[in-house]
Amino acid sequence: MAEKTMAKGLTRRAFLKSTGAAVGAASTCGMLGALAGCAPQGDAEKSGEGESLSATGSETLHFAGSCRGNCNQGCFLDLHVRDGKLVRVTNGEFLDPQYNRICFKGMSLPQRVYNPDRIKYPMRRVGERGSGEWERISWDEAIATITDKWKADIEKYGNQSIGWYTAAGNSGVALTIALGRLQGLIGGVQIAYDVDNEFNKGMLESLGRFKKVFNGNDPSDYVNAKTIIFIGSNFTDSRYQEWHWVHEAQEKGCKLIVVDPKFSGTAAKADIWVPIRPATDPILFMAMGNIIIEKGWTDEEFLKTNTVAPFLVKEEDQTFLRKSDLDATVGEEDDDLIVIDAATKEPVASKECADPMLTGTYEVEGFKVTTGYDLYVEAIAPYTKEYAAEACNVPVEMIDEITEVYCTNTPSSLYQGLGHEHRQNAHKAYLASNALAMLTGNIGKSGASAGFYRPRGTYNVPDILPVEGSEPIGELVEISSSEMVKFFETGDYAGEKIPLKNLLVMSGDWFHTHGNRQALIKAIDSLEMLVVIDFQMNDTTRYADILLPCTDWFEEMDVQGWKTLYPFLLMQDKAIDPLYEAKSDCEIAKLLIHAMGYPEWWDWTQEEMLEAAYGTEMWNDLKENKCVWAPYHVENDYHYIYGEDGVWGTDTTKLNLYVEKPIRGGSDAIPCKENDLSWQHVPGFRPPHEAWNQTAAGFEKNPLADKYPLSLMQEHAKYGTQTQFSHVPNLRELDPEPSVFISPADAEARGIEEGDEVRVFNDRGETVVRARIHNGMPQGLASMPNGFTADQYISGSICDVMNDEDSAACPNFNINDQLVEIEKH
Template sequence: MTISRRTFIKASGGTIAGLGILGTLNYKDWILPALAEEEGEKVAYTFHPPNCGGRCSFKCTVREGKLVKIEPNEWPDSVQNKICLRGLSEGERVYSPDRLKTPMKRVGERGEGKFVPISWDEALGTIADKLLELTSKYGGESIIWAGSTGVHYPMLLLPQLLGSQIITMYDIGLDTTAAGGQSMIMGFAWSTTNEITDSVNSNMAIFWGNNVLETSMTDSAFFFDAKESGTKMVCIDPVYSTTAAKCNQWISLRPGTDSALLFGMIHLILTNNWYDKQYVRKNTSSPFLIRADNKTLLREEGTNKFLVWDKNSNSLQPYDTPGIYPELEGEYTANGIKVKTVLSAYIEHVKDYTPEWASKITEIPEKVIFELTKEYALGGPANIQWGMGGTDKWYHSDTMGRLATIMAGLTGNIGRVGGGVGQGTQHGTCWSMDVEFGGWELPPEFKAADLEGKFFEYVNKPNAVKAGVFQGNPIHQYFPDYNKAKEWFKGFEFIVAVDSHQCDTVNFADIVLPAGTCFESEYDIGYLITERNHVLLQEKVIEPLFESKSDFQIEKELAELMGFAQYMPESPEEFVRAQLNSPDPSLQGITVESLRANKCVMRLNVPNEPYRAFMDHQFYTESGKLEFYSEDFIEEGYALPIWEEPNEASPSNPLYEKYPLALGTPHTRFRAHSTYSNARWLLQINAEPLVRINPKDAQARGLSDKDFVEVFNDRGSFQCRCQLANDMRPGMVQISEGWWSRYFKKGDLQELLNPNINPRGNKLIFGPHIALLDTLVEVKRVEE
């Protein structure tokens, strides 16, 4: 059956209700019963796991065992009562004809996607035998477990019992966030900024490579709350994005030159004395002294404390000595060693990074750079919110994170109401980040194997991996230079895929297991998370459809077959109770019973105001200060950040003559990475991959709107239609990431992406990352 967009919107009231059920494929029988109230219907609650960051809580209506309506649940904080088009599409997707209905085994070539149905006994028995065989033969590290977006319950216990390698979502890399956070925290670099709800207290909010209105739709209300309160909203992006269109100011720059803009801004702040001297002296490492001989920071012998030059005594003093007044600028001689303050080093370092220089690099008018900087520095409080698919996905993205953090520190915008700097999408910063759940304890002899680097690096380096167990679509989503990655996976001895739909990863599997969605379970209680300052619980909404099983049940049955039953929880509820058995005060009084009594969502015991990072200005660094100088990178000549052209997508690259277009791969509201690629209701609105190209570039190549084109470079190609777009700069093309291979006429987007890895990333919290956006391509017309 096909339902038009008009019919869907009319049936749903244009908002949140009215999803269909499996039955006779007739509009009258399918849609209308969902809008009528009947006696005996059941209401259950679950939350959405597609990794868009929303983690919306759903109120689900079930009639005669079928899911007939999805609505936003009622949160204790009513501002969180939200749902987006991805959630609305789940009614169709749960009952999609694309669902994997039975276990299968491969009969074609690996990657070909040809299978025959088998029983659960055969499937699980084959997997258990093979994993035990591989563990015995090569060791547990020979098996790698990985998941992607859309996974209901990540399997984490069985891999530990086997001593396997476990890959998390952070394996893709977050270098902007990691580098920025490393100045403030030696550990998990996420909660380093203020909650998005605090933007109402800002005079300026800069959305830097952050299309929050497209990719974090459940936070849209907070964007508009801030704008209506008078916050000046600024978007810095090469493309006139959804967010840029709603901001007060859009600043378009050459792709990959964000750091050049920041250097120009920092130059203005330092040369015009627009920085907050009191804040900088008290809360940053600016007064610390850099040795001229070995570039390390000067320390006191015996205590190893950092030394500063005290103006009061005109002498060296440990930085934490009471009553001192550290000099911010100056050069001195200490025990025969020449030293200078960190701030003096910065002033000298940025002298050539002038606004005029930055204007030439970024292609932003110098006047715009000047006015933006002055307003940011002197008109605070101000915050900078970068995204996860913009500045983070360039080869040198760590530089942007460090510079933005330094600029926020210079202007006193860290640890301030209305301030902040950091990852600003997916409601990623909130009180939830500090919650410590209890865990399911395994005997100490069981633990996961150490990783051998990043998963995407394994293609090009020796490693122990012989087999993989994959939930979701990690093969397709985690790897650039996809043609090379596919050849690597074809050499695996064994691959298991667990998913509800036949995504690209499934095509590489030897055994395929059909998983239930977040609405389906064999148990009354499901998974538990903390999100948006609340705890959310999943209840069973409907029984598993077809022959599918929940991810929990699959892991449990495999563990039983492999002799590990005694170490596993009997049910998800037992696991959830272990999670809630925590001394964390924010979880006190929150139980399975209280959650179910409160529609499966309860607010944490946390303050009512927005989360604000480092209000006490006590940073989790060696010095306790916001650190502007990084000794970790002295060897790389990067203790002070430096400007570097993009690794590939740069006019200075000789490859630019052959491939003169930078490839953008933005996130979209229609998918969470590759999840929802086959959502039929969404495909009626966003029907096919389209490569967007500026009309000037299209004219130069003889292209018209909707022509079939090939986008290519030396690594690979894909074919789809093109779309002429006036809302982005010439010199780049753009296609939303996450499309499954089947939707291209030929090839796949992932084939083209830059696999080069910045070795500096090995010293960052999350490790190196994929430079997805640092990619050059060319476009040509092909016959339809």
């Protein structure tokens, strides 16, 4: 029987309206068959590489899929297809049903597929960049235009005349491999995706990682925690597919503590809400560390066996003392770290010592050394609870209370989100908070986690059908995205001239994630050709010279195996034929490679490529079962606990209470602008670059705050992920337009009322939006949800006021690190 129902929240009228618009557009272009004339490939009807066969009548066919919009969820989907159209999306059935979830965005995906803003065919700009004036061209003409210029510029300037920018708009494996092949051939310039690097730096330096799962417990483990502290995360809005585990934990008596300057949806669920002053998180956690030590709540055995706390640090260069420092003949494999044996008080190799000293300063064969633990204790000592109370605007009694709950109502877990990440020096918050887990042993066991769970399904990229007898055109170099405005103005990066003339942007809305947008728009005038591959119009596509339409997730075969909270690999069936003239990212890469004159670099189908990536056995399992356990799950009821085996993903296999080798953050290929990283070894505090609008913690306010007194941050929109869902009608009914949240006190001081049009501005630019007065906002802080494109603002964009200044130690788009003023428009 044909299925009668539509997805909840997607009315038949709304659905037909959205698909009807697409059909009308297709009919005008003579492409009605691309939408309605081809039926899907069902489980029982398969032919070739994802080619679809006609379905009979109005039978509903079901396909496997995954939401790949980079919200780090990756939900398994059941795609309902009738007469060649995607008509409904519901949750798929995981091998373990506790993971079965779907959100508003997932249910709205049919409207996303059939959105009238989809790019229908290749186009060439005919007006000024950003004018929206285009002419339709064929695929043959588009590919020839691009590659003819690439070849001419490589001949004239070298391969560094070609550049690439990619993000995570399509977290599929096929895209990753396709881009790798294209870049592997041409080399050129990779513009680094400088997002969340303060988070990555702090997490990797303190906890390390295993590539397959990063460094946190499986989220299903929340149910086993007796205390959970959420830091910088509005979990109920940004990761609500996981919330049921937290709710189940609360029903079992778990205490929930939320650290957030704004009274959020998650704060409303908390037992204790800590309304911290923005950017002072490291101070709070260092004060908590002092309380833990003072109260004797440390787990000394855990510190000795699982952390670098007993390792000896040389005063002369802040590195660990090793056997090779004492005996030059020691080889790398035997170069153990040195500790002081508690029984003999003598230096010995750590692997030979059952009970090392945690504290002390010593002289060892001419080296003055101190334990890593003492250096940590010394670093946090100034950050007393009294100091933290004043600096963080949190009562001493509350700091005492949350520390006691975390230490005594165990096992305890920390969840550090990205809300406090997008400011300079924010990595210190991750170092300081993770240290609490190390001090108390609340990590590496069920119910006790401090990291971030993000499985990465392993697949084989370098060895996929290697090219024999053919050399790449040149090497790939990398430059920081946050440096691009300066680079476009000068052509100079790190003291070298780079002749970048062409840029290809794919799988990311670059102009939406880049701060100081107006400066970037002006700066790209130096580019001779900007090519953008996308499936819908957004802030970046509007400035393209050549625009190429790619397929939606459900119009191609792929695998979801990374950037997801789930411990599974998921098959993405080709559920419907590509609309209009859209081609997959893989097919586009193949066309470009062949047109460059290197057909041997790509002579396989997308299915052959995926089979080579996973191996025939895993690939056949995926095709048959659609959902399979990730390789690191040894049996179906096993849920990952990071460090459960006592091995940690660091150079020393220990947790870093003291960081021996601070990293810059982001890519190692990008040079560090700060030569002295000595302050990076231990937790500490420095104010952010710009968003410091009050004198606090002994630091004077930024003088710019006299002109722009409000600190502006971005929120993860509940009904969006970057601009992936910006024009989906049902989601816009729930959240119609961009807005700015401000406190009643700040609104009253400016004569602003609820719903007023207001101008948000600074020296970089401005945007006009609706004002929302929020009783849970602290004075001096404003907040804007992201996920809207520039055409949805009354004028301007939040990206016009955003900062693009990175720090010396960490290239990052610090989208919460800006000061603004707000006035009635």
